Amino acid sequence: MTNQTTDAANCAKDAAELFDLTRLRVATLQSAELLWKRGFTRHERAQLGNSFAEAMENHQSGVGMWMLLRRVSYQRAVIEVGRTLGFLDDENAGYLLREAGEIPRDPEEAQSEAIARGDLVIDRASQSVYWNCELLAVDWQRHNESLQFLVLACEHALRNESIDRLSFGDGARANIVTQKKSRLKCVPGFPSDLIEFFKVKGRGTQRFTLSPKRIHIF
Numbered sequence: 001m002t003n004q005t006t007d008a009a010n011c012a013k014d015a016a017e018l019f020d021l022t023r024l025r026v027a028t029l030q031s032a033e034l035l036w037k038r039g040f041t042r043h044e045r046a047q048l049g050n051s052f053a054e055a056m057e058n059h060q061s062g063v064g065m066w067m068l069l070r071r072v073s074y075q076r077a078v079i080e081v082g083r084t085l086g087f088l089d090d091e092n093a094g095y096l097l098r099e100a101g102e103i104p105r106d107p108e109e110a111q112s113e114a115i116a117r118g119d120l121v122i123d124r125a126s127q128s129v130y131w132n133c134e135l136l137a138v139d140w141q142r143h144n145e146s147l148q149f150l151v152l153a154c155e156h157a158l159r160n161e162s163i164d165r166l167s168f169g170d171g172a173r174a175n176i177v178t179q180k181k182s183r184l185k186c187v188p189g190f191p192s193d194l195i196e197f198f199k200v201k202g203r204g205t206q207r208f209t210l211s212p213k214r215i216h217i218f
Contacts, residue, residue, distance in 0.1 A: 015095065015096055015099035015100070018088075018092065018096060019075075019078065019079070019096055019100075022078055022079065022082040022087055022088060022096070023078050025082065025085075025087045026061070026062060026063055026078055026081045026082050026085065026087065027061055027063065029056075031062055031081070031085055032052075032056060032061055032062035032065070034062075034085055035062035035066070035081060035084065035085060036052045036055070036062070039062070039066075039081070039085065040065070040069070044069050047068075047069060048065055048068070048069070062081055063077045063078055063081055064077075066080060066081050067158065067159055068159065071154075071155055071158050071217045072158060072212075073158060073212040073213055074212075075100050075213075076100070076102050079093055079096045079097055079100070079102070080093070102213070103117075103216065107218060110216070110218075111123070111216070111218050114130075114216040115130045115133060116133060117133075118131070118132045118133045119131075119213075119214040119215070119216055120154070120194070120210060120214055120215050120216065121216045121218070122150070122151060122154065122216070122217045122218065123218045124151070124218065125218075127140040127141065127144075127147060128140075129150070131191055131194060132191075136189055136190065137189040138187055138188065138189040138190055139188075139189075145180075145183070146180070146183055146184040146187050146190075149180040149181075149183075149184055150184060152167060153198070153206075153208040154208060154210075154215045154217060155217070156207070156208065157207065157208040157210060157212055157215055158212045158215055158217075160212070161207075162201045162202075162205045162206060162207040163177055163206055163207065163208070164177060164202075164204050164205040164206075174203075174204050175204060176204075177204055177205065177206050178204070178206075181195070181198055181206065194210075197209045197210040
């Protein structure tokens with residue numbers, strides 16, 4: 001084994017140990033309570049139901065709440081919650097993000113790097129969608145319903161969840177997911193390889209299976 005390989009292995013081991021320690025520290029009830037009080041805004045607590053007990057029942061931990069609000073992967077949520085609660089400083093948080101292959105914490109840098117990596121990047125403000133390093137030539141104002149379906153599918157994917165009629169409210173029809181997927185498929189300029197990431201998981205249920213690490217919503 002060369003010195004370079006040995007150094008890489010040592011870095012990976014150090015990062016794994018630091019991540020596991022952080023994961024255990026942010027998983028406690030005390031950490032979740034602190035995050036609820038100091039890490040979330042009033043608006044974010046409202047999004048979680050304005051009840052800490054209800055939020056814990058629905059999301060199991062502060063990390064689960066963070067994943068819902070920030071639309072990030074579990075791994076990134078652990079690191080960001082650890083930084084927010086003071087378990088990680090900026091240097092160590094950045095180190096773990098780099099070792100995990102995650103994009104930077106700065107939003108502008110993060111978006112630029114995600115686009116350059118060829119990931120799926122959705123910019124809500126500009127209604128822009130990037131895939132394979134290119135801006136999709138889609139008129140999202142005209143096809144806004146399909147854009148919102150794509151965003152919803154991505155949000156569920158980031159939480160490792162499938163999407164079904166209940167994702168659209170109690171009164172949604174049973175075949176709504178299939179219909180919206182078909183409509184998205186017919187949007188001019190939308191790439192067929194992205195449609196292929198939708199996989200049937202049951203009657204009226206599908207999952208967008210692109211890796212959460214490759215999904216970024218800004």
